[in-house]
Amino acid sequence: MIKRMMTIVTAAAIAAVPAGAYALGTNEKGCLVGGAGGALAGNLIGGNSKGTLIGGALGCGVGIYANKQRVNKIDAEKREKDRQQAAARKRQYARTHAHPETPRYAETASR
Numbered sequence: 208m209i210k211r212m213m214t215i216v217t218a219a220a221i222a223a224v225p226a227g228a229y230a231l232g233t234n235e236k237g238c239l240v241g242g243a244g245g246a247l248a249g250n251l252i253g254g255n256s257k258g259t260l261i262g263g264a265l266g267c268g269v270g271i272y273a274n275k276q277r278v279n280k281i282d283a284e285k286r287e288k289d290r291q292q293a294a295a296r297k298r299q300y301a302r303t304h305a306h307p308e309t310p311r312y313a314e315t316a317s318r
Contacts, residue, residue: 241270 245266249258 237270237274
């Protein structure tokens with residue numbers, strides 16, 4: 208009975224992880240992913256708890272940095288796409304709307 212209860216609790220915890228990760232910000236996600244990878248690498252290389260802690264801390268920092276770079280790249284791509292769309296709208300507007308003629312008095316006034 209206890210084994211079945213533990214299985215249900217574990218399954219519920221695993222199912223709830225994506226919902227909890229959705230609420231986290233980008234830096235926290237980078238820290239979690241990088242920290243987990245760094246802790247695993249630190250444990251494999253160091254073989255003790257000190258290596259695991261140092262690896263987790265370094266992995267957290269690297270994860271935050273990598274995630275910031277990813278977010279900056281996505282933002283730059285979005286800005287470029289928005290700029291291209293604005294230029295296309297401007298060209299379309301210029302094609303569909305007539306340009307007013309320059310008044311004759313403007314030519315004489317500039318002399």
